Amino acid sequence: MLGVKAEAITAEEMAKVDRKAAEFGIPSILLMENAGGVVARIITEKFGTKLKVVVFVGTGNNGGDGLVAIRHLMSKRAKVNVFLIGDPGDIRTEEAHLNWNVIQKMRQNVKIHVVKSIPDLKGVARYLKRADVIIDAMLGTGLKGPLREPFASAARLVNVSKVPVVSVDAPTGLDPSTGEVHGVAVKATCTVTFHRMKMGFLKAKGYVGEVIVADIGIPPEVEAAAIGKRRRLRWRVGEAPKEIPKLVSACLLGVNCRYNGQNNLNEKVMQLAAKEVLIPVCPEQLGGLGTPREPMGIIGGGGSEVLDGKARVINESGRNVTENLARGAEEVLKIARSLGVKGAILKARSPSCGCGKIHDGTSPSRLVKGDGVTAALLKRNGIQVVTEDDLDRII
Numbered sequence: 001m002l003g004v005k006a007e008a009i010t011a012e013e014m015a016k017v018d019r020k021a022a023e024f025g026i027p028s029i030l031l032m033e034n035a036g037g038v039v040a041r042i043i044t045e046k047f048g049t050k051l052k053v054v055v056f057v058g059t060g061n062n063g064g065d066g067l068v069a070i071r072h073l074m075s076k077r078a079k080v081n082v083f084l085i086g087d088p089g090d091i092r093t094e095e096a097h098l099n100w101n102v103i104q105k106m107r108q109n110v111k112i113h114v115v116k117s118i119p120d121l122k123g124v125a126r127y128l129k130r131a132d133v134i135i136d137a138m139l140g141t142g143l144k145g146p147l148r149e150p151f152a153s154a155a156r157l158v159n160v161s162k163v164p165v166v167s168v169d170a171p172t173g174l175d176p177s178t179g180e181v182h183g184v185a186v187k188a189t190c191t192v193t194f195h196r197m198k199m200g201f202l203k204a205k206g207y208v209g210e211v212i213v214a215d216i217g218i219p220p221e222v223e224a225a226a227i228g229k230r231r232r233l234r235w236r237v238g239e240a241p242k243e244i245p246k247l248v249s250a251c252l253l254g255v256n257c258r259y260n261g262q263n264n265l266n267e268k269v270m271q272l273a274a275k276e277v278l279i280p281v282c283p284e285q286l287g288g289l290g291t292p293r294e295p296m297g298i299i300g301g302g303g304s305e306v307l308d309g310k311a312r313v314i315n316e317s318g319r320n321v322t323e324n325l326a327r328g329a330e331e332v333l334k335i336a337r338s339l340g341v342k343g344a345i346l347k348a349r350s351p352s353c354g355c356g357k358i359h360d361g362t363s364p365s366r367l368v369k370g371d372g373v374t375a376a377l378l379k380r381n382g383i384q385v386v387t388e389d390d391l392d393r394i395i
Contacts (some may be wrong), residue, residue, distance in 0.1 A: 008197045011141040011179040020226035034216035036068020049076040055135040059086040064096030066137025070231040091364040128161040140169040146182035164189040179203035210277045247344035250280035257282040261292040283352045283374040287328025302370025329374040348387035
């Protein structure tokens with residue numbers, strides 16, 4: 001495990017940091033190069049040179065990191081079998097595609113296999129049997145929900161191989177924000193994660209193995225601009241925090257995730273953050289809604305009625321976004337359960353978080369007050385909820 005204390009953030013926060021780095025002018029291809037290079041260096045330090053390596057890569061940037069690692073390992077005279085899980089035509093980013101093109105030209109000691117379905121994994125076991133190390137670069141920190149095939153079958157083959165496994169950024173199949181596994185996930189010997197420790201690793205010791213947090217060149221100014229300056233959790237991997245954290249609507253801590261792209265920075269919440277551990281969440285973003293987004297309201301009741309299928313959440317254009325808010329509430333509950341949270345401070349007058357603007361079902365101009373969808377779900381699960389207007393209450 002990591003030998004020093006590390007600051008933990010969620011995968012969603014890390015995604016914001018990555019986007020902000022691009023806005024600062026830091027090329028994504030540079031971050032990918034740094035990430036893949038450090039993975040190769042750690043593998044060389046741990047396992048030596050002239051290695052026989054099996055690499056599983058996906059079609060996203062995590063796969064791109066793995067492809068860069070292959071190139072660096074080739075300079076250490078490695079022999080590599082790379083399994084692309086997916087169609088090469090589905091490689092999603094320019095950076096990953098560039099590195100895929102490079103690997104295709106390196107045929108002297110690199111053998112490429114394309115896996116589009118489970119039958120394409122036939123014969124993988126014999127390559128694994130001869131390998132010195134496996135690199136897992138299939139999905140990284142972008143996973144939501146159970147693994148699809150053929151990713152799930154590839155993960156199972158990795159786990160039964162008894163070969164050391166290095167996962168890139170996060171073990172495939174592990175939710176890096178909550179530490180949850182739905183079905184199957186890669187069990188890594190070592191996880192090389194980038195920039196910051198991921199929150200879910202703190203409860204997933206059996207999957208992450210030794211965790212190494214690697215610097216890939218993202219300066220503090222980028223992180224501050226992306227997710228705000230605030231106190232973060234600091235403890236060793238595998239330990240519980242000494243104090244029970246609380247959830248808080250991220251906008252109250254100055255994160256620009258409000259519907260109009262702004263924040264609701266609250267001085268009382270910031271003062272509390274200096275004393276207690278606060279975990280920022282944005283249910284709307286966790287539910288798949290972007291920022292900025294259209295205002296919305298609950299028609300036909302409150303958050304409880306939405307959860308019971310008796311009310312709907314409709315945005316200004318008339319689009320039904322009920323599923324998004326319900327999904328976001330579930331994601332917040334997962335985070336709360338994973339960290340043992342007992343209380344939450346949610347934004348008042350929000351149909352998603354705390355006390356929302358809720359249509360009574362008769363006229364858009366007639367509004368009643370009630371819990372937002374996330375507040376309702378947390379209360380149903382025994383978590384005490386207040387808004388920023390109620391901070392004098394003890395939670």
